[in-house]
Amino acid sequence: MTSDTNERALETGIHTDLAGRMSYGGYLRLDRLLDAQQPVSDPPEHDEMLFIVQHQVSELWLKLIIHELKAAIVHLRADDLGACQKGFARCKQVLRQLTEMWSVLETLTPADYMKFRDTLGPSSGFQSLQYREMEFLLGNKNAGMLQVFAHDPAAEATLRAALEGPSLYDEALRYLARHGHDVPAHLLERDWTRSHVSDPALLPVLERIYEESGENWQAYHLCEDLVDLESQFQLWRFRHMRTVMRIIGFKRGTGGSSGVDFLKKALDLTFFPELFEVRTRIGMG
Ligand code: HEM
Numbered sequence: 001m002t003s004d005t006n007e008r009a010l011e012t013g014i015h016t017d018l019a020g021r022m023s024y025g026g027y028l029r030l031d032r033l034l035d036a037q038q039p040v041s042d043p044p045e046h047d048e049m050l051f052i053v054q055h056q057v058s059e060l061w062l063k064l065i066i067h068e069l070k071a072a073i074v075h076l077r078a079d080d081l082g083a084c085q086k087g088f089a090r091c092k093q094v095l096r097q098l099t100e101m102w103s104v105l106e107t108l109t110p111a112d113y114m115k116f117r118d119t120l121g122p123s124s125g126f127q128s129l130q131y132r133e134m135e136f137l138l139g140n141k142n143a144g145m146l147q148v149f150a151h152d153p154a155a156e157a158t159l160r161a162a163l164e165g166p167s168l169y170d171e172a173l174r175y176l177a178r179h180g181h182d183v184p185a186h187l188l189e190r191d192w193t194r195s196h197v198s199d200p201a202l203l204p205v206l207e208r209i210y211e212e213s214g215e216n217w218q219a220y221h222l223c224e225d226l227v228d229l230e231s232q233f234q235l236w237r238f239r240h241m242r243t244v245m246r247i248i249g250f251k252r253g254t255g256g257s258s259g260v261d262f263l264k265k266a267l268d269l270t271f272f273p274e275l276f277e278v279r280t281r282i283g284m285g
C-alpha cells in the first residue's frame with residue numbers, strides 16, 4: 001500500500017481532551033524540569049547548555065541511586081535479600097549510564113569550556129549533596145563534608161542523617177552475622193559516623209563464603225553485588241578524572257582543590273576493603 005503523504009492518522013480512541021486531566025507533561029512536571037536549564041554566561045555560550053544538562057541528568061540518576069540504596073538498606077535489615085538484589089541490579093545499570101555519560105561531556109573542548117568557566121565562580125561538583133549522600137550510604141563517611149552545607153540547613157540535615165546511620169556495608173555485615181557468619185561483634189555496633197576500617201578478623205569469615213560459595217550462596221551473592229557496585233563506582237570516578245584532565249589539564253578546581261591530583265587520590269578509596277583483600281587469600285591453603 002502506498003500513500004501520498006507521510007502522515008500517520010490518529011487512531012480513533014487516542015485521548016486528545018486532556019484539559020484538567022493527567023497528561024504526560026503534567027505528570028512529569030515538565031514545566032519545572034524543562035525550565036531549569038538557565039545558562040548564566042553573557043553573552044550566552046552555546047556549550048553551557050551541554051554542561052547544565054549533563055549535570056542535571058547526573059543528579060536525576062543520583063536521586064534514583066539514593067532511593068534504591070536506602071531501600072536496599074531497609075530490605076537488608078528485614079533479611080529480604082531478593083528485594084535487595086533487585087535494587088542492586090538497578091543501581092549497577094544506572095552507574096553504567098553515569099559512567100558512559102562522560103563520553104557526551106568529552107565533546108566539550110578545552111577552549112569552549114574556558115569561555116564560560118569563570119561564570120561558575122566557586123561552584124563545583126564537590127558541593128553535590130546527592131553525591132555526598134550516596135558516598136555516605138556506601139560507607140565513605142566524612143563528618144567534615146557537612147561544613148560545605150552549613151549555608152543550607154535542610155541539606156546539612158539530610159547529610160547528617162546519612163552520616164549517622166549504618167552504611168550498606170555495615171548492614172551487610174549485620175546480615176551475615178544474623179545468618180551464622182562469625183562477624184566480629186565490634187563491627188555490629190559502632191560509631192556509624194566513621195568509615196569502616198579494614199578488619200583482618202573479617203577475612204576468614206569472607207574466605208569461607210568465597211571458598212564454599214555453593215553452601216553460602218545468598219551471602220556470596222550479596223558480597224558479589226557489593227563488589228560490582230564498588231567496581232562500577234570506581235569506573236565513574238576514573239572517567240570523571242580523565243574527562244577533567246582532558247578538558248582543564250592540571251588547573252586548580254573551581255571548588256578550591258588541586259584538580260586532577262585531588263580526583264586521582266579518590267581512586268585509592270574503597271568502600272568494602274575486605275571484599276577485595278579476601279581474594280588474595282583464596283586458594284592459598
Ligand atoms: C567540564 C566538566 C567538569 C570538570 C572540569 C570537573 C572538575 C572537577 C574538579 C576539578 C573537581 C575537584 C573539586 C574542585 O576543586 O572543584 C571535581 C569534583 C567533583 N565533580 Fe566534577 N568536573 C566536571 C564535571 C562533573 C560532572 C558532569 C559531574 C556530575 C555530577 C561532576 C561531579 C563532581 C563531584 C561529585 C565531585 C566531588 C568528587 C569528590 O569529592 O571525590 N563533575 N570536578
Ligand SMILES: N[C@@H](CC(=O)c1ccccc1NC=O)C(=O)O
Pocket residue numbers: 055117120123124125126248252253254255
Ligand atoms: N570543578 C569544575 C567546575 C565544575 O565542573 C562544576 C561547576 C559547577 C557545577 C558543577 C560542576 N561540576 C563538577 O565539578 C572546574 O574546576 O572547572
